[in-house]
Amino acid sequence: MAILKVARMGHPVLRAVAKPIPPSEIASSRIQRLIEDMFETMTEYSGIGLAGPQVHESLRIFVAGVREADLTPEIGDDRDMPFMAVINPEITAIGTATDEDWEGCLSIPDIRGRVIRPAAVQISAYDAGGRRMKLTATGLPARVVQHETDHLDGVLFFDRMKSFESLTFMDEFRRHWTKHEDEQ
Numbered sequence: 554m555a556i557l558k559v560a561r562m563g564h565p566v567l568r569a570v571a572k573p574i575p576p577s578e579i580a581s582s583r584i585q586r587l588i589e590d591m592f593e594t595m596t597e598y599s600g601i602g603l604a605g606p607q608v609h610e611s612l613r614i615f616v617a618g619v620r621e622a623d624l625t626p627e628i629g630d631d632r633d634m635p636f637m638a639v640i641n642p643e644i645t646a647i648g649t650a651t652d653e654d655w656e657g658c659l660s661i662p663d664i665r666g667r668v669i670r671p672a673a674v675q676i677s678a679y680d681a682g683g684r685r686m687k688l689t690a691t692g693l694p695a696r697v698v699q700h701e702t703d704h705l706d707g708v709l710f711f712d713r714m715k716s717f718e719s720l721t722f723m724d725e726f727r728r729h730w731t732k733h734e735d736e737q
C-alpha cells in the first residue's frame with residue numbers, strides 16, 4: 554500500500570473527463586492496488602471521499618466512507634457512511650428536493666463552501682469486486698457521491714456554488730461555523 558500524491562486545484566488532471574475502467578480490468582492487480590492506495594490516501598488526509606483524478610489517475614473511480622470514530626465537528630456527529638469503492642458511476646437525482654451544506658475537497662485544501670445539490674440520488678456502478686451495484690443515498694453519502702462523481706467529469710465544488718459568499722478558510726470555519734466549538 555502507498556500514500557498517493559494528491560493533485561491540487563490548478564492541475565489539469567482535475568479538469569479532464571476521466572475514462573471508464575473496463576469491467577474486465579477491475580480485478581486486475583493494478584486496479585486493486587489503486588483502490589487500496591486510494592483508501593489509504595483518503596484515510597491519511599482525513600478525507601471522506603477521493604476520486605481517481607485527485608491522485609493523478611484519470612479513471613472513473615472513487616472511494617468514500619467515514620468511520621464513526623473519525624467523525625469530527627467539521628463533518629458532523631450525526632452522519633456516517635460505509636466504506637465503498639465505486640467504479641464507472643452513473644448518478645440520477647431522485648425527486649426534485651435539494652439540500653444545502655458545507656463541502657471541502659482534498660484538492661482545495663483548507664477551504665469550505667456551501668453547495669446546493671439534489672437531496673437523494675440513485676447510483677448505478679461497479680463495486681471493487683467487479684459486480685454491478687445499485688444503491689440510493691441521501692444526506693451526507695448523497696452529497697459525497699455527487700461531489701466525487703463530479704471529479705470524474707472535471708468539475709470542482711466551486712463550480713457548483715451559486716454564490717461565493719460562504720467561502721471560508723478552515724480556521725474561520727471552526728471558529729464561526731461549527732456546532733461544537735468547545736470540543737476543538
Ligand SMILES: [Zn+2]
Pocket residue numbers: 657658659660700704
Ligand atoms: Zn473533492
